[in-house]
Amino acid sequence: MDSAVKSSQEKKSLFQKCLDGIEIVGNKLPHPITLFSLFCLAIIIISAITAAMGLSVEGELVNRTTGELEVSTIAATSLLSRDGIVYMLENAITNFVNFAPLGMVLVGMLGIGTAEGSGYISALLKKTVAVTPAALVTPMVVFLGVMSNIASDAGYVVLVPLGALIFMSFGRHPLAGLAAGFAGVSGGFSANLIIGTIDPMLAGISTSAAQMIDPTYTVQATSNLYFMVASTFLITLLGWFVTDKIVEPRLGAYSGNSTLSKEDQDLQNLSDKEKKALKITNLTVLAMLVGIVIAIMLPNSPLRNVSIEQEQGFMASIIDHSPLMNGFVLLIAIIFFVAACVYGKVSGQFKNEKDIGNELGKSMASMGSYIALAFVMAQFVNYFSYTNLGTILAINGANLLQSMKMNSIVLMIVFVLFAGFINLFMGSASAKWAIMAPVFLPMFMKLQISPELTQVAYRIGDSTTNIISPLMTYFAMIVIFAQKHDKKAGMGTLISTMLPYTIVFLAGWILMLILWMTFKLPLGPGAGLVYGL
Structure with a gap:
């Protein structure tokens, strides 16, 4: 037995051994709550030191509220000063309550958790098993993850945990499904077949x-648009390859306890009662979706941003800061909740409203550890913003890059890598672009590089390192999802699992960018690669 294990260890590639090392080291780190508490303490100390040293940088930033360019000196702000201590005391609760992922996750889980408890998701997955060829499960999960980006961050709450359950329904490792979903949602954040909520935001900056x-x-x-449509298929293919050829073989056979019951893991046909309940529930969901579409089409619809419709068109009124997109997670939660009630009643899982109420409570109970973690993480993210350390790092890095003399292709590659590095420290795509755009866009325009090309390069770097950055706002939530299937999973597990996606996505996307620039293809309607002075 020992010789077999030794032989297996020897067969591992150097890359696999590196991933194992990352996982071991990462999982030896303290509990995420303790770790982010230490991060908070580190930021407090570093901010005091840098403020005492007078660390500052002058930069031109786009005000995301007014859209106007502002030139100002950004200085490190100490959290150990009187104002800093007051800030920490007075804003701890506000930071927590306003932490963007918190409300989205909890509201989403009210619907999704209830649907899971009712048996609806299990029945839906069994149906998926019956109609989907096993060979296409991975690309389906990655593709759906990429497409979920039209609804901004909803994919993190919905698609990532469902990816794990879908894989488990096929007898595959749930963490591989979680990784495939996370890779599509977050690693492919900038890819899509249609414009999403992030496109108008970045275009405005x-x-x-x-x-x-x-x-x-x-x-x-x-x-x-053209580049991102092509990227959708690229990321789907690359995600398929990494999941099936690298990630899942490394994870091995799944032997842990799952959150699904033995009945839920049964891949046999649905019972007659399940079939009836599933059919009625799916028709109910379809009716709700049709109702939403009709509501969108109504004159002066409450789901559209009618204030911009005349100037920017009907599609812009649906996507650009519309009530539909802003309330997308709530709509998903409502759809899943109604589906849970219908399925639970028809199948006999829910006898009365008390059963539904109890299931809602169970859904929230499962999120207890995430809520505790969200409190500390919210403080850290806001401390980083308050001290200006992230902004100073970005501007100094931009100045360094500006001083280098390179041709356009090499310059774009370096810019992609730079954006990916900065993304490890600043999570928000729009916040980073508000810092970097005023520095890089004018500089690259003077080199006859179009703003659209610079924006594409930024989006590649921003997307590919999301999945390995603990500072990405949903990263901690994904760790919690992973722990539902592997109680020993930690930050090291997730980073080591997702690192191959980052490497392959980054290499593949850069290669596609090189080919795009070589053949001088348009990036979108009327958007070329070259800016004429």
Whole structure:
């Protein structure tokens, strides 16, 4: 037995051994709550030291509220000063309550958790097993993850945990399904077949920065559409390859306890009662979706941003800061909750409203550890923002990159890598772009590189390192999801599992960018690679 284990260890590649090492070291770190508490303490100390040293940088930033360019000196702010201590005391609760993922996760789980408890998700997965070829499960999960980005962050709450359950329904390792879903949702964040909520946001910041050079220049929300459509298929194929050839073989056969019952893991056909309940529930869900579509089409619809419809068109009114997109997670929660009630009643799982209430309580109870972690993580993220350390790091890095002399292709590759590095320290795509766009867009325009191309390069770097950054706001939540299937899973497990996706996505996306620039393909409607001075 020992010789077999030794032989197996020897057969591992150097890369696999490195991943195992990362997992071991990462999982030896303290509990995530303790770790982020230590991070908070570190930021407090570092902010005091850098503020005492007078660390500062002058930069031109786009004000995301007014859209205007502002030139200002950004200095490190100490959390050990009187104002800093007051900030920590007065804003601890506000930081927690306003922590973006918290409300989204809890509201989403009210619906999804109840649907899981009712048996609806289990029945739906069994149906999925029956109709989906086993060979196409991985690309399906990755593709759905990429497409979920049209609804901003909803995919983290919905698709990632469902990916684990789908894989388990096929007798595969749930962490591989979780990784495939996470890779699509977060690693492929900038890819999609249609524009999503992030496109108008980035385009607005890019327009303000580009107008520093050309006051008439406008970057459209569709300016990266062609490249992002091609990226959707690229990320799906790469995610399929990494999951099936690297991640799942490394994880091995699944032998842990799952959150699904033995009945739920049964891959046999649905019972007659389950079939009836599933059919009625699916028709109910379809009716709700049709109702939403009709509501969108109504004149002066409460789901559209009608204030911009005349200027930017019907599609923009649906996607650009519309009530539909802003309330997408709530709508998903309502759809899943109604589906749970219908399925539970027809199948006999729910006898009355008390059973539904009890299931809602169970859904929230399962999120207790995440809520505790969210409190400390919210403080850390806000401390990083308050002290200006992230902004100073980004601007100093930008100045260094600006001083290098390179051709356009090499420059874009370096910029992609730089954006990916900064993404490890600043999670928000729009916040980073508000810092970086005024620095890089004008500089690259002077080198005849179009703002649209610079924006594409930024989006590649921003997306690919999301899945290995503990500072990404949903990272801790994914760890909690992983622990439902492997109680020993920690940050090291997740980082070592997702690192192959980052490496392959980054290499594949950069290669596609090189080919795109070599063949001088348009990035979107009316958006080329070159800016003419």
